[in-house]
Amino acid sequence: MIISLFGYHQAGKTSLFEILSQRKKASHPAGAEARTEVPRAVCQVPDARLDTISSLYPDKKKVQVHLEIEDFPGLASGDISTSQYLGQLRKADGLVHVVRGFKDPAIAHPRGKINPAEDIQAMTEELILSDLVMVCGRLEKLEKDLRKIKDTEAQKEKELLEKLKPLLEGGGLVKDFALSPSEEKMLRGFCFLSLKPILHLINLDEQDLAYLENPGLLYSDLKPDLPVLAFCGRIEKELLELENEDRQLFMSSYGLTETTPGRFFQKLYEVMELINFYTIGKDEVRAWAIRKKTPAVKAAGEIHSDIEKGFIRAEVVPFTELVKHGSWQKAKEAGLLRLEGKDYQVQDGDVIYFRFAP
Ligand SMILES: Nc1nc2c(ncn2[C@@H]2O[C@H](COP(=O)(O)OP(=O)(O)OP(=O)(O)O)[C@@H](O)[C@H]2O)c(=O)[nH]1
Ligand SMILES: [Mg+2]
CATH class of the missing domain: 3.10.20.30 (Beta-grasp domain)
Incomplete structure (x- = not known):
């Protein structure tokens, strides 16, 4: 399963990538490749149930769920529809939108001000627009083809896209459209971005750490039904540098009881509607992630x-x-x-x- 971290410039995507993959420094491809290749890392999903099963079978190897995460380069405002990475983003199973909350005046924000709720709204509109561009392009092609030759499948697709188009134009997500299984199959190839599960991760300022569990209190204009989680990139990156005992001390000095990966994967599972099942094999005890x-x-x-x-x-x-x-x-x-x-x-x-x- 592939989870893509994306968002506007300098929001903290690479910081989150390093925190989730527990790497001190993300090894990004060098040279020419760096322009097109998106760094990827495999993350092991923490799992207390697997730990318990594994403790019953101490001779067997414990294998956690592995999820792949991708660290996309930052986007400028209004950039997504024309981004060279759009095709790759469309291949993701789940999207993680990293949103800037920290204030540092030395780091410019591509949208001019720090406002997570507005960034989330703007990015959502960008995702919808990129889907709308695809729908319009496909409709044009279908109309042209259907003028030349009769094709019932193409006709059905055209009718479905014609229903979808006004929804997108009105700011709706493909996700909001009640698709029948056959319609869903017909649209699968489009890999619509606004159909994908999405989790918004707000990178909080160190000063705002008290709002970690409840960013809605800090940003009152955040829509309450949005799947949102907060983290503090700067503090958690420092944690990566520390060994066990120092880590605990550092965490308690900030009043932290849990690090981001545990909270992140739990929320991601909710958003992506994932569950785990387990197998006890000859040599290994293993967790597997599947959709509900x-x-x-x-x-x-x-x-x-x-x-x-x-x-x-x-x-x-x-x-x-x-x-x-x-x-x-x-x-x-x-x-x-x-x-x-x-x-x-x-x-x-x-x-x-x-x-x-x-
Ligand atoms: N003050 C503060 N600065 C942060 C925090 N998180 C990241 N930064 C800084 O913001 C800059 C960008 O962080 P990255 O994690 O590289 O952000 P990014 O989204 O990957 O950036 P691009 O890939 O260039 O779009 C770095 O200089 C970080 O040190 C934070 O929580 N607080
Ligand atoms: Mg980055």
Whole structure:
């Protein structure tokens, strides 16, 4: 899964990238490549349930969920529709919009003033505009083609885009449009930005650290239903430089109880509607991320396409039962193992063994 960090210039994207990937310095590609290549890092998602399962199987390796994050170069105001990175941004599974909250007068803001709520609104409009440009371009092409040749599929697509266009023109997101499964399939290839899950991360000023848990109190014009999280890039980057004990001291001196990655991934999971299931293999105990409502057969496919193809049954023990009984075997003996079929919707915290015919 790919998560793209993007936003206006100098908002703190690279700082966040380093904090999430726990790198002291992001290794950006050098030379000519630097102009086109977006730095990527693999992040391990902290997971207390996996730690617990792993403690029951100390001989097995613990493997956390890995998510890839990308650090996009900063955008100027109004830049997104023409950005050379637009194509790559469209490939993301989830977007993280990094928004400047810190005040430093030495660092200019591309929109002229520090106002997170306005930045979020402006960026949202930019995402919508980039989708609208695509819709208009495609409609033009379809109209031209349909004048030459009759094509029912193209006609259906045209009708759908004609419904979508006024919504976007009115400032709506593709996400707001109630799409049927067939319409969703028809639009999949567009990779609309305003259809993607998005989390806004406000990079707070050190002075405003007291608002970390509740940035809405500081920025009262933030829409309350927006998925927003605050962090303080400067402080957390300093934390990266410290070893364990000093870290704790430094954190308590600022009254911090948790670092950004834990809070970030929890919120990202909510926004992207992700859940974890677990497997206990011969050599490793592992967490897997899937979207809510994923059927068991597709969850099996996350592990290996052969398991999906040869799927027979999913043996399921919920995390709480596994922990209560101390092992898979004991939970099974207590009659807590369920056999589920292909269409079973995997639940958050399910521990699963997939039976399959190789
Ligand atoms: N005062 C203050 N400065 C910060 C904070 N976070 C980042 N900065 C500074 O802002 C500048 C930009 O930070 P980056 O993390 O590189 O921001 P960016 O969004 O990746 O920047 P571009 O990629 O150039 O768009 C750096 O000089 C940072 O030191 C913060 O929380 N407080
Ligand atoms: Mg950067």
